[in-house]
Amino acid sequence: MFNKGRKKDIWTYVTIGILLLYFVMLVFPLFTLLKAGFSDGTSGGFSLAYFSKFFGANYYYDALFNSVKVTVSVTLLSVILATPLAYLMTTIKIKGKVYLQILILVSSMAPPFIGAYSWILLLGRNGAVTKFLSNVFGIQTPDIYGFVGIVLVLTLQLVPLVYMYLMGALKSIDNSIIEAAESMGCTGLRKMWKIIFPLILPTLLAGALLVFMRALADFGTPMLIGEGYRTIPVLIFNEFISEMGGDDGFAAAISIIVIIFAITIFLIQKYITNRKSFSMSALHPIEAKKVTGWKSILAHVYIYGFIIAAIAPQLTVIYTAFLKTSGRIFVKGYSLDSFKLALDRSGDAIKNTFSLAVVAIIFVILIAVLIAYVTVRRRNVLTNSLDVVSMIPYIVPGSVMGIALLLTFNKPPLLLSGTAMILIISFVIRRLPYTIRSSAAIVHQISPSIEEAATSLGASNLKTFFKVTFPMMLPGVISGAILSWVTIITELSTTIILYTSGTRTMSVAIYTEVIRGNYGTAAALSTILTAITVISLLIFFKLTGKKEISM
Incomplete structure (x- = not known):
């Protein structure tokens, strides 16, 4: 100092x-x-006109309400799903745990808009699952578009972020605390709520904040799967880059409102965390134990069920990339045509x-x-x-x-x-x-x-x-x-x-191809991006000797 x-x-x-x-x-x-x-848009002097415009029309502040609704829902669901996931992976011996850890990480690394695109392929109006259930069982699946679809995609994408935070926190808890609680008859859900949850609360809030900010900022998912369900990032983009001539000042005013809202949430999180924070040093960290019977079955069903749901979108995209296409239409058979077309169109990307x-x-x-x-x-x-x-x-x-x-x-x-x-x-x-x-x-x-x-x-x-x-x-x-x-x-x-055209990246190229309806090309590019992500993780594991990332 x-x-x-x-x-x-x-x-x-x-x-x-x-x-x-x-x-x-x-x-x-x-x-x-x-x-x-x-x-002021014309004189350049000080003015609150843009803010009056925003709060004076339902069209605009409805987008803010929609964003709050999405982010709160995604954050709560992510915390609810990630907490038992991290706890079970830490305390119970799960078959294939090393590989499951990698799959959880991979599921979180792809852009959310790829998840949105893949769920369109699965549960869209002409999706594979939608057509199968309709043709075979006569079942009409719920609409994947709008609020439900956005929350589904972002939740499955962001649960691993909270999971990574919690894995680090759970490893810092001394097992003697858990054993002392169990010796006094505090077991099961009561032990989880009374002992473990207060210990991991600061970390849980940190993970929840990251999820909140990521969900609030996401642009691609509501743009692809929202179908008129306007959120703030989409509204800002449309106001800034409009075919009729964007209004920089109005887009800036909306951005200021978002920043004020985000800072408020951040300060609330920091206040709660500071009041609840403490340091832990695990001399005897929690060790995974082998369990049998219905506890083992439920634990495996929950973990494998989540991972299948989380990884299904990426597997769908990879599978789609190898389908034969005729123009924009998928036809019977397999080929590498989508990859060839992707490399021809997007080599610079x-x-x-x-x-x-x-x-x-x-x-x-x-x-x-x-x-x-x-x-x-x-x-x-x-x-x-x-x-x-x-x-x-x-x-x-x-x-x-x-x-x-x-x-x-x-x-x-x-x-x-x-x-x-x-x-x-x-x-x-x-x-x-x-x-x-x-x-x-x-x-x-x-x-x-x-x-x-x-x-x-x-x-x-x-x-x-x-x-x-x-x-x-x-x-x-x-x-x-x-x-x-x-x-x-x-x-x-x-x-x-x-x-610009000279600085286009793969994520922009994928998004552009999806918007144009070139699903084969988009799937090929997404597969390449997923492969790069997996290779990056494998290099990380090799360099550090770890099999997971905890925060």
């Missing part, structure tokens, strides 16, 4: 440099967005996805490890400010961030709109929190005495960091980086606003 009057070392300048970077790439764009939202993501992840890792170190080891006003600023993208929806960047960098001297640079900036800023969180968590576990020993032997601060601390941070850095990487290559909500 720096004392007043103490000579500034290299970490002070590192902190100031990163703060300046955040000011240019995040704070200034958000200020530009704020200015646009409170400006695949190259762009890799090149942009590689550059972005390098910056993410470099900046994240520096932020994690200074915010943990060098606590002062500057680093506390950096800690707060670095988490802002965590609560700002992607479409909002995209509009803020485009409004800011669309004229000299910072003319970045239409370039690869603006996409890289958006990827880095938005995905840094994942790597920062995991890196900071591991810095807390490294004893400062190790660094002090290196310094006492004459090593400089930077040399100590890169030679001693950074290698010890690597497991946490890699864990966060893999999440950042996967979310970068599957990013849609920001990219759809910032891309």
Whole structure:
């Protein structure tokens, strides 16, 4: 910690440099967005006209209500489904657990809009399951479109996020606490509610917040499966990029409302978490036990049932990619035609996805490890400010961030709109929190005495960091980086606003093909993206020796 009057070392300048970077790439764009939202469309002076317009018409604020309805429903369902899933996987020996862990992770890594598209293939009006039930049993399936479809897709997609948080929390509970409760007759659901739930509540709230923000920000799912069920991200996109000429100021005003709403939820979560938080150190962590009879059957049915439902969309997409097509129509037989067509049409999109993501992840890792170190080891006003600023993208929806960047960098001297640079900036800023969180968590576990020993032997601060601390941070850095990487290559909500024909990515290409009805091409691209995701996870497991990712 720096004392007043103490000579500034290299970490002070590192902190100031990163703060300046955040000011240019995040704070200034958000200020530009704020200015646009409170400006008059013609004179440019201060005005609340855009906000009056929003709250003066049902069409607009209904979208806000719809978004709240979707996000609250998805968050509650995700928590309800993920809690027993994590508990059963931690406390009971489940057959094929290692492979099930990987499947749960894979189910969460694909973009939600691919899940929406695959459920259309399964339960749409001409979906495979819909036609089978109708033709064979005469059963009419419920409508997959609208609110129900959006909640279904996002819930199955986001449950694994809460699951990953809870797995980490459950492993930090000392088993002696559970044994003491059981010795006093507190077992079953009572033990879960009275003992375990209060211990995991802070982590559960953190996972729920991430789900809430992801559901609030999702653009592709309601766009594909909503069928007129308007949500805020779709409304912002339509207002910003309209065939009749978009209104930047009105889109900015809507974005401000979303940011205020998101910050409110974030502060409520932080308040509750701070009141309930405590530290745990598991000397005897919970061990999975073998159970028999109906308990084992119910546990396996629940876990396998969820995983089948979660992974079914991706399996459907992969299967569809190998079907023979005639134009837009699937015909009998199998072929690689969809892959050939996908590579012909979207070769640049695949190259762009890799090149942009590689550059972005390098910056993410470099900046994240520096932020994690200074915010943990060098606590002062500057680093506390950096800690707060670095988490802002965590609560700002992607479409909002995209509009803020485009409004800011669309004229000299910072003319970045239409370039690869603006996409890289958006990827880095938005995905840094994942790597920062995991890196900071591991810095807390490294004893400062190790660094002090290196310094006492004459090593400089930077040399100590890169030679001693950074290698010890690597497991946490890699864990966060893999999440950042996967979310970068599957990013849609920001990219759809910032891309041009020369910077189109795979997620945009898939979305475009689905909108055009080219389901075979979309399925082939989705399969390639899923394969990249799986390969990324396998590399992570190989490098770290782990078989799961916990947060």
